[in-house]
Amino acid sequence: MKKIIDGNYACSYVAYNFIEACGIYPITPSSPMSENIDVFSNVDKRLNYFKDRVKLYEMQSEAGAIALCHGLLQNGTFSSTFTASQGLLLMLPNMYKIAGEMLPFVINVASRSIATHALSIFGDHQDIYAARTTGFAIFLSSSVQQVMDLTSAVYLSTIDSNISFINSFDGFRTSHEYQKVNLIDLNEINKYINKNKIEEFRQRALYKNNVTRGTHLNDDLYFQLSEAHNIYYNKLPEIVEKNLEIVNKITNNDYHIMDYYGSKKAKKVIVAMGSVCQTIREVCDNSEEEIGLVEIHLFRPFSIEYLNKILPSTVESIAVLDRTKDSGEVAPLYLDVLNALKNKNIKVLGGRYGLSSRDTNIYDIKAVYDFLDQEDTFDNFTIGIIDDLNNKSLKPVRFVKKFNNQEEILIYGYGSDGMVSASKNIISIIGEKTNNYVQGYFEYDSKKQGGLTKSHLRISNDLIKSSYYVNEPKIVVCTKTSYLEKYKMLDNIVENGIFILNTNLTDEELNNYFTDNDKKIIKDKNIKVYKVNASKIAIDNNINGKINNIMSTIIFKFIEQVNFDDIIMSLKEMIKTKFKNKDSNIIDSNLKGIDQALNLLVLVDTSKFTLNGFDLKNDLYSKLLSKRGYEISVKEVLHHVDGTFWGGMNRKETRPVADFLPVYTSSNCITCNKCSYVCPHGVIRPFLITEEEKNNAPKYIQEKLINANIPGKNYYYIIGISYKNCTGCGACFNTCPGKMLKKALDMKSSKDALTEDFIKTNDYLFENIKDKEEVFNKYTVKGSQFISPAFAFSGACAGCGETPYLKLLTQLFKDELVIANATGCSSIYGGEAPATSYSIPWANSLFEDAAEFGLGLKLGETTKKEKIKEIISINLDKIKESEKEIYLEYLNNPTIDNSKKLLSIIDNTDIKELLEYKEDIMPKSVWIVGGDGWAYDIGFGGLDHVLATGSNVNILVLDTEVYSNTGGQTSKSTNIGSVNKFAITGCKQSKKNLAKYALTYENVYVAQVSLGANPNQVINAFKEAKEYNGPSIIIAYAPCIEHGLKNGMGTSEQETKEATLSGYFPIFRYNPIDKKFTLDSKSDFDKYEDFLMSETRYKVLEKTNPFEKDMLIEKNKEEAINRYEFYKNKMEKNNE
Known part of the structure; x- marks a missing residue:
């Protein structure tokens, strides 16, 4: 089968x-x-x-x-x-x-x-x-x-x-x-x-x-x-x-612990393990030379006898390929082969390839075989990279395949547009409905949602051995017009190839999007360019954003090895089967989209394309951001050798991926700044404008300004949107209270929103208006949002429930903040290189040790502070009288203000030893950040120990109640009845009460916060935790895409509010300074089940476990009531 x-x-x-x-x-x-x-x-x-x-x-x-x-x-x-x-x-x-x-x-x-x-x-x-x-x-x-x-x-x-x-x-x-x-x-x-x-x-x-x-x-x-x-x-x-x-x-195969493949008279042989062996087999199949492969299956224990047994007697030279980096050492498989053949007169060389899924194709392998012919060979060669530092890399050797009946397709998609699913459907339908062999491999970037996806598809009459990226596509597909300006999609397309573009632009407009390089390729290779407005077809058929079946239809049209009519019939049957339990309108909408696809497919007249001097930049960051890392040499990244990258580099990366954008109407605005507070990506910002800035601003700015409503301050106010970084989640729109039932923000399609006025207005604000960070009390919702965030434009999901907390953290404590981040969602969207999201010191160690790692950062800072004080104390007699007060103030209380005063005079100090610690004078607030998978599970032991040390560190737990980063598996934060991976019939265990555990340490500041339930409580908790001279832990409720919110992730702020109001997630603060416990929320448990049923993770119990559904939901509610009563009793007891 x-x-x-x-x-x-x-x-x-x-x-x-x-x-x-x-x-x-x-x-x-x-x-x-x-x-x-x-x-x-x-x-x-x-x-x-x-x-x-x-x-x-x-x-x-x-x-x-x-x-x-x-x-x-x-x-x-x-x-x-x-x-x-x-x-x-x-x-x-x-x-x-x-x-x-x-x-x-x-x-x-x-x-x-x-x-x-x-x-x-x-x-x-x-x-x-x-x-x-x-x-x-x-x-x-x-x-x-x-x-x-x-x-x-x-x-x-x-x-x-x-x-x-x-x-x-x-x-x-x-x-x-x-x-x-x-x-x-x-x-x-x-x-x-x-x-x-x-x-x-x-x-x-x-x-x-x-x-x-x-x-x-x-x-x-x-x-x-x-x-x-x-x-x-x-x-x-x-x-x-x-x-x-x-x-x-x-199976009717011929497997052995080591398999030999190739010529029985081979003079040159490669020894390797893993998927590269399929690529090597393909090179052997297409070579006229006497070459071969030894594929190792049983690596440990390594059979010297068997290797000698299967090697042809004609072998003169061997290259051993290891997929690892043993710094300063010879690689393991190479050592094994050397040892096995030490008594034979065979030249054995070792090389390295494929680290971190680095693609290794047939041209790289051909380079290895050719290298064995050379007299000036060397060990530790590399393939697949450009090593201009050690000069150890082999250049790829191109050749024409003898056997090539493969059709190759390369699809550039957008995370969540359905094109990866479409690609899987394409190969599944062809594979199951025809005798063809198929292959599908999918590339993703590190964005949690909305990033680039590349689908590499192959179709052939023969077994496919090509375990590398598609490098000769006949069909290239692009689902985002903006990709034309960013990626080299056509470099490897074959002669007379097909390029299919999802766009709403005219031919004349497209001329401004294609690079000169692509225009030359289109002309020189006679590429046919087709366009279709698949997004509009989807909207017209009420399947907004779901273009996968529409694009699949068009792709099928150009695949030569299948019968189009038969395949489309299979596609339609697959849709009917997939949605058989859904509303019939969903099936009808998808079928209509398929039928309309070809009718709206248009051949672009590329003869009118003109060169306009537009091509991609070639500096390091531009190459990385446009996914051209394979062009980067070793020498170019030497200054990043330890993995360090500058913070905030994603400001250079604009991702105009939103289908809908918020449009601001100032007359409906009450200047509350809530839209900015909830924005997951920091793209919506309030601007304060002075009288002078107003007078210098263009008229299109002046006419939109309103009074900032800041007592005693004459500022004007306007909202700006970084539209090139917006994900279109709608959180700002859903939060905006507006005036007289009219919101100050309206979500419009990107095409309608991006008017000349909209673009000019927002560009002017971000490029010309300076921040006014000290105008309003920053420990308020309104005041905090006048501070430019040091965390923005991350690759988190649209509507992410975690990122608003992190953004707020950087706004409140920007000058002092240092983050030790556990591995997980927050480290992936926070530490993606080169598009780094943070503009403050940030580091990640491992998943399991974030608490200990963060403690180390804090203790290192404490050690340096003690050294600074020691140096000052023993050198007081060297300090000028006019400056002595500043030094003494720092010794007694090294606050931010006192530290800044000391820094202002430090360059002229007579205490030269102190200059070595200049960068360490400012106080640091260390925050250990991670998800519930870290805090409740793998890192719990370390977290507990750090709390017990009494050290002045702060812990922020982003509680999504699920392993978000690895795809939605159950954690010990998962609540009873929640359906997740590894809990298909609903979680049977109670949610671990981490806050209750932390409260057993009376010297630990503990808080639970919920973004939308009480925004001021969130800010107060952050402030109190930071100011408390001891350990603190804040558990922040964070809706996740894995929850399946009824109204989408754009309502995550409202979801946090409902979670608290219903009693699902009560909020409180416990401050060891006065032993006061403040329960900041009341619970209406009559709303409890309605809240649970508004999320798919609970509602799906009706299907996965209908017999236990009511029992699990009731038990969940009972646990919630018990939790609330515990906190209520604690407040009454502590505050007597």
């Missing part, structure tokens, strides 16, 4: 058969494997080999997940887990134990980079290489089909050998690549599972035997037992080879 699946699905499909229970923890890109296990068990009710459904347990961290698995194994229960990168590193201590105890166990790893100079979610082999000394066998697959086939061999081998395995494949390139594969027959596989070994494992269960395990040994015994393991590892290659023969028999 053939099916269109990705590598994660292939692995979990097979793994499910062999396991009884698993401990898991979400991490990209491996999370879908665990999610699939959950679905197989709880939705599909699928049975495994043991005639049971797999039990899945989500733990608080990867360390917890593998510890759980260790316990399961010791109890005679077959277990597995799924992880990558930092997750695998957290498992290392237990891995040594599990391997040492000879337990049959598999960790399935979608291999990913390790965070070093920077975090990266993308793929290479750094993580599995870090585990190579644990005693785990390491096995790799290079394609989706191989993952499907070979995962069985791994499980059979761990059962037969009692040796634990890492089952690895490349993160993203294989884990998320869609291919048409043959599903393995698990019933056939089950016939070969060794029942005796199963029973032997059961009998080793701890509870069946009065034995002691995990003992302490001394020098007289430890060494011998370590060496006793050797006989098991020596047999393992033979055991794995035997099980591969079983797989070969069932």
